[in-house]
Amino acid sequence: MAFAMQGHEVVLAARRADEVDSINRLGYDVVTKGAIEARLEVRGVHAVIMASPEFNAAFTEADVVYTSVRPDNLPGVAQPIADALVHRITAGVEQPLDIFCCENLKNAGSQLERLIFTNIPSSHARQVQDWIGFNSAISDRIVSGLELDENGRIVITADSTGDVLVDISQTKGDFELLPPFKGIDNFPACIEEKLYVLNCGHAVCAYLGFHKGYTYIHEAMEDESINRAVVGAMLESQQALQNKHGKTLHYAGFINEILASFSNAALGDTVARVGRDPIRKLQADDRLVGPAKLAYRYGIEPKNLIRGCAAAMTYMPKDDPQAEELQTMVEDKGFEKTIAAVSQLQPWNPLSKLVREEIARQAVS
Numbered sequence: 001m002a003f004a005m006q007g008h009e010v011v012l013a014a015r016r017a018d019e020v021d022s023i024n025r026l027g028y029d030v031v032t033k034g035a036i037e038a039r040l041e042v043r044g045v046h047a048v049i050m051a052s053p054e055f056n057a058a059f060t061e062a063d064v065v066y067t068s069v070r071p072d073n074l075p076g077v078a079q080p081i082a083d084a085l086v087h088r089i090t091a092g093v094e095q096p097l098d099i100f101c102c103e104n105l106k107n108a109g110s111q112l113e114r115l116i117f118t119n120i121p122s123s124h125a126r127q128v129q130d131w132i133g134f135n136s137a138i139s140d141r142i143v144s145g146l147e148l149d150e151n152g153r154i155v156i157t158a159d160s161t162g163d164v165l166v167d168i169s170q171t172k173g174d175f176e177l178l179p180p181f182k183g184i185d186n187f188p189a190c191i192e193e194k195l196y197v198l199n200c201g202h203a204v205c206a207y208l209g210f211h212k213g214y215t216y217i218h219e220a221m222e223d224e225s226i227n228r229a230v231v232g233a234m235l236e237s238q239q240a241l242q243n244k245h246g247k248t249l250h251y252a253g254f255i256n257e258i259l260a261s262f263s264n265a266a267l268g269d270t271v272a273r274v275g276r277d278p279i280r281k282l283q284a285d286d287r288l289v290g291p292a293k294l295a296y297r298y299g300i301e302p303k304n305l306i307r308g309c310a311a312a313m314t315y316m317p318k319d320d321p322q323a324e325e326l327q328t329m330v331e332d333k334g335f336e337k338t339i340a341a342v343s344q345l346q347p348w349n350p351l352s353k354l355v356r357e358e359i360a361r362q363a364v365s
Contacts, residue, residue: 034160133172232304
């Protein structure tokens with residue numbers, strides 16, 4: 001949307017033909033929910049099917065590429081992107097191209113680069129290395145829904161504010177970044193802060209909210225106990241990050257604004273959406289275990305972070321394959337071995353013991 005409103009020619013890629021057809025005929029709308037609700041009409045954009053000749057042609061002409069597909073889907077887009085890059089090179093295009101991987105992942109650009117290089121023929125590897133930049137980006141705008149209106153037009157529901165932070169430390173090309181895009185030099189620290197403050201609080205709210213039977217994030221935030229735990233977890237993370245980096249980088253200065261977004265009923269953001277993929281979110285350097293480890297390192301009691309970890313370990317909604325896989329692991333191996341496998345917290349680790357004790361406490365409360 002931001003690129004289109006800035007006057008850039010925008011080409012979107014999708015796997016489903018019906019989505020491509022809808023965008024090409026009708027464009028799409030973005031409904032922003034904040035102090036003032038607005039419906040923004042995005043028109044004049046073009047869509048193509050992923051892994052098609054049109055997709056390859058768009059890559060050949062592109063000045064910059066952004067991916068935002070959720071981390072688990074990165075392997076699935078690596079092959080089409082690799083093929084498109086080969087098409088660009090064989091077409092004789094030597095202009096540098098930057099690809100920004102916009103995911104809630106540390107080193108997202110590097111992860112996408114590794115996946116793509118496994119699919120690049122060795123005869124073109126050097127050219128890709130020289131001409132293509134693989135960079136990371138993150139967005140702090142909450143996108144809570146996507147549906148079709150009565151005309152078949154795609155309507156996206158999103159928070160009214162938010163930035164897109166991009167890693168500019170290793171870009172290949174030369175281009176101007178206009179708001180809401182912001183170039184960040186110390187991007188690894190910034191993505192860590194985003195995961196450990198914003199995404200951490202969101203996840204704690206979702207997992208605790210699930211266990212109390214809430215459907216929506218804003219409902220869970222109205223629960224005094226959950227609200228205290230969310231704020232507490234974010235403050236524990238903030239304090240740990242300040243000990244590590246010596247300063248507030250970006251997100252920790254906006255905790256009140258972040259909490260306001262969580263409590264925004266107009267977004268209709270669901271516990272199921274925010275809580276999905278618990279195995280990924282329980283990994284050692286992700287939004288729950290990562291800040292708990294950092295807090296413990298600096299002598300900060302991670303009481304609320306542990307509450308979030310325990311609630312995530314027992315998260316079992318319907319229609320979430322990772323949640324089903326996690327609970328199968330628990331049934332087969334028990335919590336001690338599951339925590340070790342998923343979060344790399346061995347049984348002798350004090351944090352593993354704290355999580356297991358909290359799981360037991362939550363089970364009887």
